[in-house]
Amino acid sequence: MAISPYETSTDPYHEPEPMCYTSNALRLFVEGLGQLRGGQILDVGPACGDNINFLAPRVRRLFVCDMFIRLDREQRLGLPAQWVWRHLDYSPKNFDGILLWDLVDHLDNSEVERLRELTHRMLRKSGMAVVVALSQQSIQPVVNSFVIGDDYRLSLRPQRHLELPLHIRENREMLELFAPFIPVRSFIYRNGIREFLFRRN
């Protein structure tokens, strides 16, 4: 279901409390990386110093390609949506893990399918992908980054420079969109945020 672009509030007294939760999918993802210390992972953003400093020491090479800001910028320029994928020009089977965060929430189904194809292409066999999806309950007034804190605690930090559409999907639709992947585990939190951990077959 597509939802109109985010509403922005300028009233500081109505700023929502920052949402935090402990991410089981991220913990499982990092545990998986621990078994291949020389691994390479890709984070599709939004680019965040906290996440870079959390992830980089745990892998050999951390790749960051902020697709959120690229989507935003290219939409503003009126470029066709599918053009944005040229930025993910990495070699096939380049990564042991990819953090997609809630990027799919900002794409229509055809673009999610393209992202899934690219993710499948870029991941090595048994590579993992983390996908986060908002629900009606957890819709935020602006696009957020998921900032990694201690003990896999994620805080949502508003990215007010980004204006992207929002698509909320049912669990079944999410699983169908990522069908070639094996769904390892999925979680739903009391705040309404859902996490999916997929493995490339």
Next chain:
Amino acid sequence: MLRKRKHGAGDTGQALSPSTKEETTIIGERISIEGNIQGEGDLVIDGSVKGSIELDKHHLTVGSMGQVEANIHAENVTISGRMTGNIKAGCKVEITKDADFNGEIRAKRISVEDGAYLKAVIELDREPQEKTAPVGKPAEEEGSAPNEETLSLVRESDKGK
């Protein structure tokens, strides 16, 4: 125009202070340089540079108007402008919200402001004395904080469907 200035508070407006008691060289907005730059001092680039930059123990700043296509070796690097290339820093790399960076970064520490236009490969030098949390070991038995509950959406029998 190339010019030099003495350091003082508010000179660059950057969080990383260039090394003290030395002059900073500024490559002005209207200057383009192609070639190799080597120096024993801090450098601010507001113009255009293509080539390589070696400042060893010093601080390089690519200002918000700067455009750099180069391999860089410096102690600290601050990017606020547009840069393509590889950075090897002895200490810290700072990417500000105005930056457009595409390349590789190797440093001890890195900071990235929200809003930076970033495509990077990042390798952080591991300091031996620094303890990182053991990978694969959750801090608590339960991954969630109290009052948070996780529900598995996919049963074992559903996997692969």
